[in-house]
Amino acid sequence: MIFRTSLLHLFLFCVTHTLGVNIESDPVVDGEGLIQTEVNKTVSLKCAVGKDTPADEELVWLRNGLTVKLNEENKKGASSVCVSPVIYDDNEATFTCQLKKDATVKASVTLRVTYPPELSGSEEVTVEEESKLVLTCDIWANPPVSSVVWALNGTMVDLLANDLVVTTDGSTSQLIAGKVERNLHEGAYQCTANSPKYGAYSKAFYVTATDKTMKFPLMPMIAAIVVVILTVILAVVSRWRKIAKCFKK
Numbered sequence: 001m002i003f004r005t006s007l008l009h010l011f012l013f014c015v016t017h018t019l020g021v022n023i024e025s026d027p028v029v030d031g032e033g034l035i036q037t038e039v040n041k042t043v044s045l046k047c048a049v050g051k052d053t054p055a056d057e058e059l060v061w062l063r064n065g066l067t068v069k070l071n072e073e074n075k076k077g078a079s080s081v082c083v084s085p086v087i088y089d090d091n092e093a094t095f096t097c098q099l100k101k102d103a104t105v106k107a108s109v110t111l112r113v114t115y116p117p118e119l120s121g122s123e124e125v126t127v128e129e130e131s132k133l134v135l136t137c138d139i140w141a142n143p144p145v146s147s148v149v150w151a152l153n154g155t156m157v158d159l160l161a162n163d164l165v166v167t168t169d170g171s172t173s174q175l176i177a178g179k180v181e182r183n184l185h186e187g188a189y190q191c192t193a194n195s196p197k198y199g200a201y202s203k204a205f206y207v208t209a210t211d212k213t214m215k216f217p218l219m220p221m222i223a224a225i226v227v228v229i230l231t232v233i234l235a236v237v238s239r240w241r242k243i244a245k246c247f248k249k
């Protein structure tokens, strides 16, 4: 009896260790255990059961733990999924293939999606004198950009001389003029973000300052309307008094 149980244990041990699934991918997994890809590219993953697993064993794919819908004919013994096009959100996404009847038998791969900052073209900006000017560049990229430089009329902006402030975080860089002065702030601006992988990406802004206009006089308008309404009410009230008097007689 004891002999039999240990034999059974031995048997189970062998089974779990010969059951298996393998993932093949295009592009292949790199030395870091990641599939390197870029936005808009395609990644194909193929999962197959090991030699010692029944060839009609059903497979399941998960993306970050959520089940991927598969066609009926894409489940037994081997299963392929295609990530096309790759999106930003696929960065660090983990794809797992496992046996439907035994989730411990599985294999996983993780995507590393790289992309340059989306900076290009130019924008015309019109700003009123004495108001605030904010120019924004989207520098979101993977790997992150190593530097951001702002230029005015072809040379690096002189923040002090031109009364400008630059704030940069992981996703945007902003150039701000608190109070626009035509002779200090009009001109051609350009932000340039340097990606360690993709090189320099730039966007231009052509800033024109216009004369300060009078803001619509809102408060005097409200005061005038209130006066008109009060006059009308008073007129109605006094009229009503006359009518009421008339009735009393």
Ligand SMILES: *[C@@H]1O[C@H](CO)[C@@H](O)[C@H](O)[C@H]1NC(C)=O
Residues within 6 Å of the ligand: 039, 040, 115, 116
């Ligand atoms: C991906 O493709 C879309 C549509 O063709 C395009 O607008 C976008 O710029 C592309 N993105 C990258 C990073 O290549």
Ligand SMILES: *[C@@H]1O[C@H](CO)[C@@H](O)[C@H](O)[C@H]1NC(C)=O
Residues within 6 Å of the ligand: 152, 153, 183, 184, 185, 186, 187, 188
């Ligand atoms: C930039 O160049 C334009 C056109 O030459 C000029 O009108 C403007 O004053 C210059 N801006 C600054 C801040 O020097």
